[in-house]
Amino acid sequence: MQVAMRNSFTGMVDYPTALQLILASADKRTDQTETLPLVQSNGRIAAEDVLATSDRPVADSSAMDGFAFVHAEMEASLSGLLAGGQEAAGDMPLPLQPGEARGILTGARIPPGADCVMAAERMQLDPKTGRVRPLHALASRGANIRRAGEEFTHGTCLVRRGQKLDWRHIALLASQNVRHVSVVKSPRITVVANGAELATDAPDARADSNTPMLAALLTSAGAMVKTHVVSSDNALHLRAELLSAWEQSDILVTTGGISVGDTDNVLDVLKELGAEVLFRGVKIRPGKPLSVLEQGGKLAFCLPGNPGASAICALVFLLPYLRSVMGDVHGPALIAGTVDFDLAPACDTTHFVPVSCQANGEGWRISLLPSVGASDIMVFTRANALLRIDPHAPVAVGQRRWVIPLHVS
Structure with a gap:
């Protein structure tokens, strides 16, 4: 006669179904946002679109150090044009005088009237006459001028909601004098490892590699992670730890104690705490024991104790859920x-x-x-x-x- 195991893996779901159930639960969440200084937003998820407040560049500007002039005047003068003063970034230049070639530095506004810029090293300045002309060929009309708004214009969406911010976005927002950004609050996750073998004085003591591994993985994904080890097979000890973790976390993660053995108490304890099973077991390898429970909009991911299986379950189930609740619309590039x-x-x-x-x-x-x-x-x-x-x-x-x-x- 076959003996029925408690919490047996009857009615397991397949991988697509399990992932669908998890992501459907993520869609029900409404995670809070917070406002951070721009310099502290690296790695965080934007909670709203950020629009440009001005054109970039804000005005026609020089792409290089050199001279700005009227192309037709330079083309018509054999001796060149009279070199005037010099414009630097931040100046508000006066219009060019007739027959003038004005010095200009990279990023400076183009003087009104000028329609060409040539690099200083491609120009020849006669110290006796004070006139400047091209060493060789004259650049084309409009050359080396960055036009106002050519990069983007006022109202352009610079960062979309759900974008994970990095140094590129921070540079872009800083160029618009953005000082603070609204980001999704980092979910609080508690990882609890379970098993008497994790006790340092156990006859066959084992090192806990799962909580450090999962903490590192989840922290890299943007979560705030705490870890605990219940180095006992006592259900009451486990219950106290899981109750505390459940109350203080947005997501609960357990590792170990989720199979069908006499000392696998995680599933029963979570049920006693009022959690309902979303699914029990998945048709995957490795990671079959993976089970997910829900209570009050929070999920508990019960991962296997084997480190390889635990890692894979975290990568293919927990991380997609975490990205979804954080509003990260991109995810990893395959x-x-x-x-x-x-x-x-x-x-x-x-x-x-x-x-x-x-x-x-x-x-x-x-x-x-x-x-x-x-x-x-x-x-x-x-x-x-x-x-x-x-x-x-x-x-x-x-x-x-x-x-x-x-x-x-």
Whole structure:
């Protein structure tokens, strides 16, 4: 007679269904925003569109150090034009006088009337006459002038809501004298590892690698992360820790204690705390025990204890949810490449395989890396991408496939 296991994996969902359920829950959230100084906004998600308050450049300006003049006058004069003063960035120049070539520095406004700029090194100044003329060919009319608004005009959207800000956006906003930006508040996440083997005095003590790994991964994605270790298989100890974590966090993440053994208490404890199961188990490898519960609009992601499986579940489920609730509309850019190996997935199971994606003369080459399975940590230091292999879609040498880069930023 077959013995029924508690919390058995009956009615598992497939990968697309699990991801759909998670992202649907993210859509229900309304996360708060905060206003930060621009210099502190690097890596944060813009909470609203930011529009240009002026043209850039605000006026016609010089693209180089040199002389500004009227093209037709220079073209008609064999001896050149009389060199006048010099304009610098920040000056408000007076109109050119007839027959004048005025010195100008990069970024300075073009004097009214001027329609050409030539680099100083391409001009010859006669110290006796004070006249300047081209050394060789005369530049074309309009040369070396940056036109007002040629980069963007007033009202142009510089940053879209959901954009993850980096040094490029900060430079752009600073050019418009933006001093503060509205960003999505960083979600608070508590990661709780569970297992008596994590106690330092356990007969067969194991190091906790999952909480540091997950904290680093989630922090890189923009979350504020706290970690706790419940080094016990006692359900009451676990309950107290999870209750506290649940109350103080926007997202709860557990690792370990989610399978069907007698000491796997996470699922039962969360149910006792009022959480409802969104799904129990996913048809993926590794990471089958992954379970997600919901209470009061908050999700608890219960990850497997094996580090490799825990990492993959975080990459393909937790990070997409986190990006969605933060309003990050971009996500990671997938990389297309050609695989150099064969691999057939198990029936009805989606596989996620760490791979090496290297550039060659024809693009990117995707190679399989040796791994000992769901507990493997070393393989992730050699891999730079994750290959998804869907059921009934075996990988064959020479196929074109898309991979998920392992870097988060």
